[in-house]
Amino acid sequence: MVLLHGLGCSARTWRHLVHELDDELDCVALDLPGHGEESGSDALTVAQMVETVLEQVAELLRVRRPRAWVLAGHSMGGKVATLVAAAAEAGRPGLTPPAALVLVASSPLGVEPMEESKRAQMIGWRADGELSEQDAAEFVDANTADALPADDRAEAVADVRRVSRTAWLAWLERGSLEDWSGTGPVRTSTLVVAGGADGDLGADAQRRLVLPAVAATEVVEVPGAAHLGMLEQPAALAELVRDHLHWTLPPPDLPPGLAALLASDRVSARTRRVLLRRLAPPRPHEQVLSDAQRATLVAVVARVLPQRATDVDLADRIEADLAAGVGDGWRFADLPDDVAAWRAGLDTLAGRPGGFAELDDDAQDAVLADVVAGQVGSANAGHLSTEQMTLWFEDVRAAVVRTWVSHPAAMARIGYDGFANGGDGARKQGYLRVGAGEREPWQTLPLEVLA
Amino acid sequence: MRLDEMRTHATSEVVDAVVIGTGAGGAPILARLAAAGLSVVALEAGSNSEPGDHTADELEAADIYWMDDRLSAGEMPEVFGSNNSGRGVGGAMLHWGAFCPRPDARDLALRSTTGAGVDWPLAHAELVPYLAEVERFLSVSGPATYPWDDTRSYALPPVARNAPAQAMARGCEAVGLTATDAPVGLVTRDVHQEHWGLRQACVNCGSCHQGCRNGSKASMDATYLPLAVAWGAEIRPDSMVTGMERDEHGRITAVVYRRDGVEHRQRCRAVFLCGGGVETPRLLLNLGLANSSGQVGRNYMAHVATQVWGRFEDEMRMNRGYPSSLITEDLLRPDGADFAGGYLVQSLGVQPVTLATSLARGGELWGDRLVDLLEDYTHLAGIGINGECLPHESNRLVLTDEVDAHGLRRARVDFGRGDNEDAIDAHAEATMREVWEAAGARDVFTIPRSAHTLGTCRMGPDADSAVVDADCRAFDVDNLWICDSSVFPSSLAANPALTIMALALRTADRFLAGTPRP
Known part of the structure; x- marks a missing residue:
């Protein structure tokens, strides 16, 4: 202080x-x-x-x-x-x-x-x-x-x-x-x-x-x-x-080594601003999902990307992106627009016999494997067909990994320091050593302990 | 880039040419026409930027990608967005990978040598001087001698081999493949680029696909566009073309575009449409232009871009260094192959969001297996191909009923692989697995993938089967030229940017020469 x-x-x-x-x-x-x-x-x-x-x-x-x-x-x-x-x-x-x-x-x-x-x-x-x-x-x-x-x-x-x-x-x-x-x-x-x-x-x-x-x-x-x-x-x-x-005070997922690297002149002001904004919880956003849909989303996200040493609020961030209309430049022609597809996909999962969020981890995994195999779907209005579910679940996987990997805590966890590859000076730092098994002294990620 | 002192033109002035798009097609044309003394205006949908404005952050870098929704369908729906077309002064070249192989002569004569696909209506030899000129102007780096072409030399020494390149060199040697440092469109020494300034030597930051921040990479905003502006060309950023006005003979008299919500029309004598393999046919289809052949949007091709990945004992940290610093052209016509054409192999360093997305989509991974791989990021490295894709009847771009913010109908692209692509994929996967295992990779796995958008305004010998002629001039509209990846009659195994730039210079020269239509 x-x-x-x-x-x-x-x-x-x-x-x-x-x-x-x-x-x-x-x-x-x-x-x-x-x-x-x-x-x-x-x-x-x-x-x-x-x-x-x-x-x-x-x-x-x-x-x-x-x-x-x-x-x-x-x-x-x-x-x-x-x-x-x-x-x-x-x-x-x-x-x-x-x-x-x-x-x-x-x-x-x-x-x-x-x-x-x-x-x-x-x-x-x-x-x-x-x-x-x-x-x-x-x-x-x-x-x-x-x-x-x-x-x-x-x-x-x-x-x-x-x-x-x-x-x-x-x-x-x-x-x-x-x-x-x-x-x-x-x-x-x-x-x-x-x-x-x-x-x-x-x-x-x-x-x-x-x-x-x-x-x-x-x-x-x-x-x-x-x-x-x-x-x-x-x-x-x-x-x-x-x-x-x-x-x-932030949750202790910004370890000292990462904080120091983020603050260093190896990071451009723009990149630093982006990563710091991403460290904060998502801004208040329109609730595009119902409570039931959100509960299903939380369960799906936990199975797609079981976090081990980080605790990023992935489901909330995904909903915030949906609310803000953050897309990735394309979508499957066989799916409706993103918000409608996510609502329908989550409803389809929850509406299957036995539900989804209520199942244990292994049973949830089995359901998701069935989704990939084209065996989960519904002809009901507001639900997705088996073919659509397979496509939608691909979008789900992509959204979940994108949201996790782009979070600084995940970067620290996997040892990625590419955000620190050049600041705003007349000469960018880049990397001096690029060969296998070589590290520069400033490269301290991944951190052994993520608090 | 600096646009504050450029020459400007009134929209009421009838300029010699309007160039739509400022990427690999538009930028060289703009420079060539301006240098010849013509009055030229480029209309670019995206914004202007300086190299230092870019960010290494993969999500934030979306500002240089084309992020307007496209609809993907077919057996292997295309992943757009950060893949393929770009937006901004410099076009997709803002985020191109700078991998700079030349097209192989055999690939331009695919039909006559294999019976599959189509031939290009121009000879490879005609392209060679242009390829060499582009390489010289961009100061392409590469090996002292090129094993597959002894006439070639590169002005600057090759980029540093990063960990994946070291592994590929090791693996190729072990299995008897020749590999060498890749030709790369970036400078490995400080180079003064005329009319722009100092392009600093590559510092191995690894963020080529997020936009080069020190001018090392041959982005158009550090090379052809400053040259064009120096010769009097005008570049109008944030200008999305929505229409064209024509006279009673069908010639285009003005290009209509929107800038800051206001509609403008630039009068002109000729138009060069260089919007890329998706936006070019989308605009033509929206306007009902140049399509008497019915070929606009057809023949959509995307390279077979299969990747093989594995874990290494050593720390690889593959985000460091130029991403694709090793190449082999040994597989362009492999012995005993059961397919037409062939493929290039390159080493792969991929940033984590891109990798994770590939694992989750094409790799169909999730759960513990996915997390295991992501947590091993520093030990992963890949190897990938760029392989021939034949045109197929079912692979095409059409318009949907959905419209974008400008009132233009969105594109839908259907894509899937045929037998030839499957055969290349299988051959490449087997070869790469062998190389990767010989290099010491463990837990080797494959990700199916495709890359680039090609063929949707095919160049060809006649108006029945093609949209443009061998000079890239539209058969249907006398003063319309098209030059980007959409005119490729066949995909070629080489990554397209160098070929597009060479073709652009040639197109400009043919236009300037006033060559009569054959």
Whole structure:
């Protein structure tokens, strides 16, 4: 989990939350340019901060090879985080998109709502260069519901004073005013958190300005917190994060070795985008099959391609393709259009004496062998004849293998790394060794263990 | 490819020629006519792209395949889609396999030498200079000496032998067959292609069929089309031809096409129809054009393309490297054969979705047997043929009552094998099994398959039996020329692309020479 703090904060602002989540997540809180240990940095515009974070995340992924990563952003860091997620989704080399995005009292992608008098006051604090301890303390106190414990408050005040003057002004005079709402919405599943006692960036602003830009349907309010929820209510915030990740972290069928290869510059942005999209469950689609037909399909798919080390939801993907009208450029002249053929084929199987889904594996195999041999069919309306069933079952086999083999988890399983045969550089990598029994060092698929 | 600075023509301008399709037939014609100073416009149904736009992902690469539904029937229904015709500036050559054998002289005279099939109405010797010209222009790579033709030489060294090629070399040697590095339409050294730029040496990525990403492969968008544009040709992508207007003498006066949902008509003096073995006859049948012979759509041929597969002890990782880097022509006329014609054999590296689909369809595999093979992907390798297919009465393309988005009726193709194809298939399977077992393959199995779409607008000696004459000019329509795989009178054992390109140059030359109709 990579964490990006807000204006006037630093990596250590997250430390209580990190402590809460440490057992489950490898947390890396970054100092944004101009803040914390990076106060000397001059990469202070929004675009520069995003670029800086993208490079740092790519390096982290390269070195630590997590099976998935999560991005969190607070306030100013929330705007940066959202843009980083968008860049990762767009196929940025070296990155996979985050599995989830956590936004705490986030600044919106558009212009941040802030009263001009408040903006003027905060700019005024740095008119003479240094920020006084008194002004810094006023800033911290104004952002908390109740006074922080003394140690936390002292550290928070010190962090505000550590921010370089240029960074402080860059955000107030430019970054917070830049309208990036044309980017997005991001598809990464997002947890949007608001402090119950926050002001300009409270729940209402989150609903109006942040939700439209992310993949979330609601804003979760944390009682007893204003703008610095990670310091004010770290346990409650950790619980929300845990709960969100429970539902959104990918199933462990993207092993670290595959994630790193997908992220590498051996893969083109287009190919990476395609494979990442394919890793996600199919988009919500029209239900073209009845519940009974779906049950038969699930049973047929399991017999056509008994998965051993992967768990790809083949039946759902096939139905999604049918609903979307994804064809393969031809069809048997003796079959009706795809959706009608699949409905009729499944109904024919289910309608035979003894049904299909109810049978045990061996009996199902025997029925399918009979289909191939032209011995299963029906003259009933809405059913397929024996000849049609043989043809339809050929289509079924092709759809099932195509759906499985094209899934990155299956590629990892069978040891196929051809998707990584060239990135977007002026020279494509290709393969240096093509002979039998030869492998290049980067060729680590198939992976021994698929979690 | 770059189209931003090309010369453009008004649709009201009467251009010298409209070329329909930008693949192996259309692209060389376009270049030849433009270089001769003619005003030419190419209409391409697909979109324009740069090599770097392609993706190695087999499903995503569907954007360079012709994916409009076709209906398949017969004893051995054709698998279209990713097989055969393509879409995009460059046509099917965007995803061609780049396998570049020349047609054998005996194959053009099949009837006179075997009594089966038909002869080509032109001599092999007439094609040879054109074949050589195409090879030179595309910088075809190949062996220093070609065992079956000592007059031939290739400009660039052969591609690297990948694992299946190594196995085939081993197996062929063991059973006494001569095999060598295949002639391949890609560059094995960096080559500057005039009017296009640097074609980088092949990096063995193995994704030829998904579109070459560094210009190594001789796709038309990296070779003939930039040449054509440099000479003033215009290419209009995303332009689907739906009609032709004719005058009272039957000559075509304009080509009607749809682009971005708007109908246009380009006035012209001549038309070159180069849409491939399916789309060309489909358009003619839809328009009721050039079919007084009744031969449009008939004589549909698809090469016997049987594959033999096996598992090897070594890791093969056959997706690496140029897929078909070894060839033998020893079986073009095997001793004691009980069939007309013959076949070429090539080594096979196949990407996983293509392989899995073949196993599931032609191989009739499913369940544990299928999963066993797929999970052994890195140890599999194949060997396959391209063999003669005779024309048969029952193999033909007709129109259905279903229409596509443009209102054109969809094609239905009936295909099945006759005795000659069965005999070639049996001979080839036995030969390949022997080679593969000698190479060390275990668990050897066969997948029946066919490839290419040929013959549906046959070239021939007279208007009763053929659609076009030996110059590829339509008998029925004075200013219509057809040049693609549809004009092949016989299938030839060689993969068709090189022959189509050579024929295209010849067609353009005959047109330019104004040769009177015989």
